[in-house]
Amino acid sequence: MTKVRKPIKERKEEIFWIIVDIISEHGFICVSTVEIAKRLGVSQPAIYKYFPNKEEIIVYFLDNLKEILSDIVTNAKKGKTTEEKLSLLYKHHLELIEKTKILPRVVFSDEIYLDGSKKRKKLKEVITSYKKKIKKIIEDGIKKGDIKDLDPDIIVRIFIGSILSTSLDWMLNGMNYSLVEQRDKLMEFLKETIFVKKN
DSSP states (O other): OOOOOOOOHHHHHHHHHHHHHHHHHHOGGGGHHHHHHHHHTTTTHHHHOOSSHHHHHHHHHHHHHHHHHHHHHHTTTTSSHHHHHHHHHHHHHHHHHHHHHHHHHHHTTTHSSSSSHHHHHOOOOOOOOHHHHHHHHHHHHHHTTOOSOOHHHHHHHHHHHHHHHHHHHHHHTTTTTTSSGGGHHHHHHHHHHTOOOOO
């Protein structure tokens, strides 16, 4: 009986989620064609059909991460008010971290920063794209009078920084509480610092 080969798109998506699992368990350092092949149940050379080397595997992973973050912003834009949009952004971003445990490991990975490679450029592209989309929500909020007339770039840094620091604290404490439940505390902080107080 011959094995039916999976379509390339389906196989690559499967590989993406395997990479997520490897990063979640051990960090980028353990992402390799050998480990991916083992988890897929195929030979190592079979992985080379999709990716010529480890760097291309990581670039592929980051491309997919960019799409996931873009989807988070698209879903957040469904909120009626600026506050709802930012609350949804927090919720979906924290859900992603809680589910996969990868984002803090990606952002703080030596594997990406230690050379001037495509990986670092790709991560910069992912973060820059995400920041621009959040900035647009902030700018719209300033125009509507929901948010104080502050530098939108600084507000975006505060927003993303609050996610990273909350995630880091969560990981340092053994991930033994719901990260998503921290959303209300983060939103209270934003209300006190960047939102216009309405009577």
